Amino acid sequence: MATADETGVRGQLWLEEPAIRRRMPDPVRTSAVRAVIIAAVTLIQAMVAFLFSLTGSWLAFPMVLGSVGSTVVATWAVLDVWVTRQVWNQRHGVVSVPSSTARQLRRERRRQRRAARTAAREAARIRSRGTGGGRLSEA
Template sequence: MGHEARPVRQLWVEDEKGRRRVPDPVRRAAVRALLLISVTLIQAMVAFFCSVTGSWLAFPVTVTAVASTVVATWSVLDVWITRQVWRQRNGVVSEPSSAARGPRREKHREDRRPVTEAA
């Protein structure tokens, strides 16, 4: 009637192959874009409800919602551009592909061969 020691199962197990963290400039641009998009969606809802109720605020809120949509679209493009610039400046690892290695080896072998001159 002794109690056998059972192995304790962990509730949470860390995955060893985690994804790399997003670079800080890209993260900042993404947070800006998310905030602008959420404000734009709120403005669109307010414009819709003002239009439905026939409020005098419908026109000004609709105009600001349209302007905000343009700004939110630009902010999403800013995330993409910031990511591309960061990758171009910091993240590019130049490694030849396996398809490129064969022709490079052949070229190096040809360069090392002695050149015989026919006289």
């Protein structure tokens, strides 16, 4: 009887590994895909314009003009990715890691406020006891 190694058949086709980075948000991913497609079309158009220029075709000039316009649009698309990412981060917040200094500072401030509130409550309770609060007469 032949084993899996002798027949050339392996147990698994691929191994699942955990993602190192988080997935991009949908709007950012959409604009990134759009930018990549526009950049690819721009590069193809520039290459065609270059080849037309080499052959001396009458289509070279319109293609060069189109390539210049395409370059402007591609730049705009890349900027759109950047702006969309910034807007998404601003609206939905950035994912903070547990070792974040900002989180540590917030914890410290929260602890200080809690201690101040506790001290103020304690002082108010001591004051109300010391002034005879709660007694109906001086007798």
